Amino acid sequence: xxxxxxxxxxxxxxxxxxxxxxxxxxxxxxxxxxxxxxxxxxxxxxxxxxxxxxxxxxxxxxxxxxxxxxxxxxxxxxxxxxxxxxxxxxxxxxxxxxxxxxxxxxxxxxxxxxxxxxxxxxxxxxxxxxxxxxxxxxxxxxxxxxxxxxxxxxxxxx
Numbered sequence: 001x002x003x004x005x006x007x008x009x010x011x012x013x014x015x016x017x018x019x020x021x022x023x024x025x026x027x028x029x030x031x032x033x034x035x036x037x038x039x040x041x042x043x044x045x046x047x048x049x050x051x052x053x054x055x056x057x058x059x060x061x062x063x064x065x066x067x068x069x070x071x072x073x074x075x076x077x078x079x080x081x082x083x084x085x086x087x088x089x090x091x092x093x094x095x096x097x098x099x100x101x102x103x104x105x106x107x108x109x110x111x112x113x114x115x116x117x118x119x120x121x122x123x124x125x126x127x128x129x130x131x132x133x134x135x136x137x138x139x140x141x142x143x144x145x146x147x148x149x150x151x152x153x154x155x156x157x158x
Contacts, residue, residue: 041140048136049129058124066117073110077103 042060051059080102084091091099121130 044140045136
Protein backbone atom coordinates (compact mmCIF):
# COMPACT_ATOMS: atom_id res chain seq x y z
CA UNK A 1 0.00 0.00 0.00
CA UNK A 2 2.86 2.39 0.77
CA UNK A 3 4.32 1.84 -2.72
CA UNK A 4 0.95 2.69 -4.27
CA UNK A 5 0.76 5.97 -2.33
CA UNK A 6 4.25 6.94 -3.48
CA UNK A 7 3.41 6.23 -7.11
CA UNK A 8 0.19 8.24 -6.93
CA UNK A 9 2.04 11.08 -5.24
CA UNK A 10 4.78 10.99 -7.88
CA UNK A 11 2.20 11.06 -10.69
CA UNK A 12 0.43 14.00 -9.05
CA UNK A 13 3.69 15.93 -8.71
CA UNK A 14 4.51 15.31 -12.40
CA UNK A 15 1.06 16.48 -13.46
CA UNK A 16 1.28 19.54 -11.22
CA UNK A 17 4.68 20.49 -12.59
CA UNK A 18 3.56 19.93 -16.18
CA UNK A 19 0.47 22.07 -15.59
CA UNK A 20 2.47 24.86 -13.99
CA UNK A 21 5.06 24.87 -16.74
CA UNK A 22 2.57 24.76 -19.57
CA UNK A 23 0.46 27.51 -18.02
CA UNK A 24 3.39 29.91 -18.33
CA UNK A 25 3.46 29.50 -22.12
CA UNK A 26 1.58 32.35 -23.83
CA UNK A 27 -1.64 31.24 -25.51
CA UNK A 28 -1.20 30.72 -29.21
CA UNK A 29 2.56 31.00 -29.00
CA UNK A 30 3.09 27.33 -29.70
CA UNK A 31 1.14 24.86 -31.70
CA UNK A 32 -0.58 21.84 -30.24
CA UNK A 33 2.21 19.45 -31.25
CA UNK A 34 4.81 21.59 -29.50
CA UNK A 35 2.69 21.62 -26.35
CA UNK A 36 2.43 17.84 -26.44
CA UNK A 37 6.18 17.50 -26.96
CA UNK A 38 6.86 19.83 -24.04
CA UNK A 39 4.53 17.91 -21.75
CA UNK A 40 6.09 14.63 -22.88
CA UNK A 41 9.59 15.98 -22.24
CA UNK A 42 8.64 17.27 -18.79
CA UNK A 43 7.20 13.90 -17.82
CA UNK A 44 10.17 12.06 -19.35
CA UNK A 45 12.76 14.16 -17.51
CA UNK A 46 10.81 14.14 -14.24
CA UNK A 47 10.54 10.38 -14.37
CA UNK A 48 14.23 9.90 -15.17
CA UNK A 49 15.53 12.44 -12.66
CA UNK A 50 13.24 11.42 -9.80
CA UNK A 51 13.18 14.99 -8.52
CA UNK A 52 11.95 15.71 -5.03
CA UNK A 53 9.39 18.53 -4.82
CA UNK A 54 12.03 20.96 -3.51
CA UNK A 55 14.46 19.96 -6.28
CA UNK A 56 11.72 20.34 -8.89
CA UNK A 57 10.89 23.79 -7.54
CA UNK A 58 14.51 24.89 -8.07
CA UNK A 59 15.20 22.92 -11.24
CA UNK A 60 12.29 23.70 -13.58
CA UNK A 61 12.62 27.52 -13.64
CA UNK A 62 16.35 27.15 -14.36
CA UNK A 63 15.74 24.53 -17.04
CA UNK A 64 12.96 26.54 -18.69
CA UNK A 65 15.15 29.65 -18.84
CA UNK A 66 18.00 27.60 -20.28
CA UNK A 67 15.74 26.06 -22.92
CA UNK A 68 14.29 29.46 -23.87
CA UNK A 69 17.77 30.88 -24.42
CA UNK A 70 18.79 27.78 -26.35
CA UNK A 71 15.76 28.16 -28.61
CA UNK A 72 16.75 31.77 -29.30
CA UNK A 73 20.20 30.59 -30.40
CA UNK A 74 18.64 27.89 -32.58
CA UNK A 75 16.31 30.44 -34.19
CA UNK A 76 19.32 32.60 -35.03
CA UNK A 77 20.97 29.58 -36.67
CA UNK A 78 17.84 28.99 -38.72
CA UNK A 79 17.87 32.63 -39.85
CA UNK A 80 21.51 32.34 -40.90
CA UNK A 81 20.80 29.13 -42.79
CA UNK A 82 17.84 30.75 -44.56
CA UNK A 83 19.94 33.77 -45.48
CA UNK A 84 22.62 31.53 -46.95
CA UNK A 85 20.07 29.39 -48.82
CA UNK A 86 18.40 32.48 -50.31
CA UNK A 87 21.42 34.69 -50.97
CA UNK A 88 24.44 32.40 -50.78
CA UNK A 89 25.18 32.26 -54.49
CA UNK A 90 25.19 36.07 -54.76
CA UNK A 91 27.16 36.76 -51.57
CA UNK A 92 30.74 37.99 -51.70
CA UNK A 93 33.53 36.15 -49.94
CA UNK A 94 33.54 38.89 -47.32
CA UNK A 95 29.81 38.43 -46.65
CA UNK A 96 30.23 34.66 -46.51
CA UNK A 97 33.10 35.05 -44.03
CA UNK A 98 30.92 37.26 -41.81
CA UNK A 99 28.14 34.67 -42.04
CA UNK A 100 30.56 31.88 -41.10
CA UNK A 101 31.81 33.93 -38.16
CA UNK A 102 28.24 34.40 -36.96
CA UNK A 103 27.69 30.62 -37.07
CA UNK A 104 30.74 30.12 -34.88
CA UNK A 105 29.65 32.90 -32.51
CA UNK A 106 26.35 31.07 -32.05
CA UNK A 107 28.19 27.82 -31.32
CA UNK A 108 30.30 29.61 -28.71
CA UNK A 109 27.20 31.26 -27.21
CA UNK A 110 25.50 27.85 -27.00
CA UNK A 111 28.53 26.33 -25.28
CA UNK A 112 28.83 29.24 -22.85
CA UNK A 113 25.13 28.94 -22.08
CA UNK A 114 25.52 25.22 -21.35
CA UNK A 115 28.51 25.89 -19.10
CA UNK A 116 26.63 28.60 -17.17
CA UNK A 117 23.60 26.31 -16.84
CA UNK A 118 25.81 23.53 -15.52
CA UNK A 119 27.30 25.82 -12.89
CA UNK A 120 23.83 27.03 -11.87
CA UNK A 121 22.54 23.45 -11.62
CA UNK A 122 25.22 22.67 -9.05
CA UNK A 123 23.29 24.82 -6.59
CA UNK A 124 19.97 23.14 -7.34
CA UNK A 125 20.65 19.43 -7.81
CA UNK A 126 23.07 16.83 -6.50
CA UNK A 127 25.85 15.87 -8.96
CA UNK A 128 24.33 12.47 -9.76
CA UNK A 129 21.05 14.08 -10.86
CA UNK A 130 22.90 16.58 -13.05
CA UNK A 131 24.58 13.71 -14.88
CA UNK A 132 21.22 11.91 -15.03
CA UNK A 133 19.76 15.04 -16.66
CA UNK A 134 22.36 14.98 -19.42
CA UNK A 135 21.73 11.28 -19.98
CA UNK A 136 17.96 11.77 -19.91
CA UNK A 137 18.13 14.55 -22.51
CA UNK A 138 20.05 12.23 -24.83
CA UNK A 139 17.60 9.40 -24.14
CA UNK A 140 14.71 11.76 -24.85
CA UNK A 141 16.17 12.76 -28.24
CA UNK A 142 16.82 9.11 -29.10
CA UNK A 143 13.27 8.19 -28.08
CA UNK A 144 11.80 10.95 -30.26
CA UNK A 145 13.91 9.92 -33.23
CA UNK A 146 12.92 6.30 -32.79
CA UNK A 147 9.23 7.19 -32.59
CA UNK A 148 9.55 9.38 -35.68
CA UNK A 149 11.29 6.60 -37.57
CA UNK A 150 8.63 4.08 -36.46
CA UNK A 151 5.85 6.39 -37.67
CA UNK A 152 7.53 6.85 -41.03
CA UNK A 153 7.88 3.10 -41.41
CA UNK A 154 4.21 2.62 -40.54
CA UNK A 155 3.18 5.17 -43.18
CA UNK A 156 5.26 3.52 -45.89
CA UNK A 157 3.89 0.07 -44.97
CA UNK A 158 0.28 1.20 -45.24
